Amino acid sequence: xxxxxxxxxxxSTAVARVLTTLYEKELEFEFVAIDMKAGEHKKEPFLSINPxxxxxxxxxxxLKLFESRAITKYIAQEYADKGTQFKCGDSKTAAIIGVWxxxxxxxxxxxxxxxxxxxxxxxRYGLATDTAIVEENEAKLAKVLDVYESRLAQSKYLGCGxxxxxxxxxxxxxxxxxxxxxxxLFDSRPHVSAWVDAITARPAWSKVLALQKxxx
Amino acid sequence: xxxxxxxYGPAMSTAVSRVLACLLEKNVDFQLVPVHLAKGExxxxxxxxxxxxxxxxAFxxxxISLFESRAICRYICEKYTDKGNKGLYGxxxxxxxxxxxxxxxxxxxxxxxxSVLVFQLAFAPRMKVKQDxxxxxxxxxxxxxxxxxxxxxxxxxxxxxxxxxxxxDLSHLPNTQYLVTTSGRGEMFTSKKNVGRWWNEISSRQSxxxxxxxxxxxx
Numbered sequence: 095x096x097x098x099x100x101x102x103x104x105x106s107t108a109v110a111r112v113l114t115t116l117y118e119k120e121l122e123f124e125f126v127a128i129d130m131k132a133g134e135h136k137k138e139p140f141l142s143i144n145p146x147x148x149x150x151x152x153x154x155x156x157l158k159l160f161e162s163r164a165i166t167k168y169i170a171q172e173y174a175d176k177g178t179q180f181k182c183g184d185s186k187t188a189a190i191i192g193v194w195x196x197x198x199x200x201x202x203x204x205x206x207x208x209x210x211x212x213x214x215x216x217x218r219y220g221l222a223t224d225t226a227i228v229e230e231n232e233a234k235l236a237k238v239l240d241v242y243e244s245r246l247a248q249s250k251y252l253g254c255g256x257x258x259x260x261x262x263x264x265x266x267x268x269x270x271x272x273x274x275x276x277x278x279l280f281d282s283r284p285h286v287s288a289w290v291d292a293i294t295a296r297p298a299w300s301k302v303l304a305l306q307k308x309x310x
Numbered sequence: 311x312x313x314x315x316x317x318y319g320p321a322m323s324t325a326v327s328r329v330l331a332c333l334l335e336k337n338v339d340f341q342l343v344p345v346h347l348a349k350g351e352x353x354x355x356x357x358x359x360x361x362x363x364x365x366x367x368a369f370x371x372x373x374i375s376l377f378e379s380r381a382i383c384r385y386i387c388e389k390y391t392d393k394g395n396k397g398l399y400g401x402x403x404x405x406x407x408x409x410x411x412x413x414x415x416x417x418x419x420x421x422x423x424x425s426v427l428v429f430q431l432a433f434a435p436r437m438k439v440k441q442d443x444x445x446x447x448x449x450x451x452x453x454x455x456x457x458x459x460x461x462x463x464x465x466x467x468x469x470x471x472x473x474x475x476x477x478x479d480l481s482h483l484p485n486t487q488y489l490v491t492t493s494g495r496g497e498m499f500t501s502k503k504n505v506g507r508w509w510n511e512i513s514s515r516q517s518x519x520x521x522x523x524x525x526x527x528x529x
Binding site: 145146157161162168190192202204 | 377378381385389411413460
């Protein structure tokens with residue numbers, strides 16, 4: 095049995111964030127499907143991994159963790175010498191990578207998640223998209239991506255010259271948004287567009303998509 | 311010689327005060343540079359050079375310019391490991407993973423509803439902005455659920471990430487201070503046995519008292 099276990103469904107953006115990091119690091123792990131419809135994530139034993147009743151839950155041996163961005167950080171630290179090296183510089187660069195990781199969490203994700211829900215998930219569930227919410231959040235996302243455009247004109251990836259968690263954390267939401275009308279926001283900004291092409295082309299990300307297909 | 315560490319923004323900003331609390335815990339000298347929010351100084355091109363999203367805080371240390379309060383706090387802990395509270399960001403990888411987990415919980419689950427409430431209840435009245443009762447009620451319900459989870463956790467451990475005060479607890483100080491003292495929502499915290507005990511402990515720390523003092527003096 096693998097020491098590393100991820101609990102959730104691969105369609106979840108937060109779960110996919112962890113999966114892509116594990117694939118980048120070339121780590122063996124077991125995927126434990128959680129029956130969301132049955133509310134398995136709101137009951138024990140899942141709650142003893144994540145008391146907030148949200149996926150993913152994560153285990154590495156005896157260690158239990160929740161919050162996807164804490165999990166990816168742990169994986170990057172613990173398995174620093176394996177797979178993709180998420181760094182290209184000294185401690186000052188590490189601090190800059192830290193800044194852009196927070197930017198994804200607090201500037202990009204709140205807005206992108208709302209759009210992903212309205213434009214990508216609601217149609218799948220036969221729910222009506224709220225066009226007012228879409229309009230409001232497309233405008234907000236445009237402003238965030240303007241900042242990204244300036245940043246990526248100076249730096250190949252958000253944190254530094256190589257790919258790091260700051261970039262990878264964006265993949266799950268960007269993947270969904272590229273399949274919706276929001277795609278235009280990324281396409282219309284040349285540096286953002288090139289960066290999106292680079293991160294979505296990662297073999298590790300293709301493995302996440304393959305797992306999504308496999309798990310149905 | 312002036313310290314190279316500079317924090318840009320007023321102490322009354324929750325995100326700025328998060329950074330100040332961290333600097334004080336770590337005994338790192340700093341200079342607080344005023345930014346006139348009411349005049350929109352933070353939205354102007356000059357300020358956007360150091361914070362492209364037009365928000366406070368911005369931060370400088372020798373040869374480095376940062377933003378996002380939680381990233382700044384992590385940087386301070388990593389750069390000044392041996393100063394002040396050495397365990398603030400954990401002294402081993404397992405402790406750090408737990409702190410990061412609860413820091414993310416703060417950022418993703420606690421901060422969104424509590425920030426809305428801080429704005430609606432503490433700032434909107436001063437800014438003569440009309441309060442939205444529907445929004446207040448929705449976010450009280452969300453925050454209440456989060457505090458229910460905290461109540462259980464804080465019955466198992468003394469602080470959120472374990473038995474030592476950490477960056478994860480510190481990150482909660484700014485919003486909670488406003489909710490408990492200014493917004494008439496103190497009961498959400500103090501009526502819960504474990505959360506109440508935890509709030510008392512973390513808000514009594516000398517470092518936090520200094521921040522509150524700075525806020526009261528209009529720094």
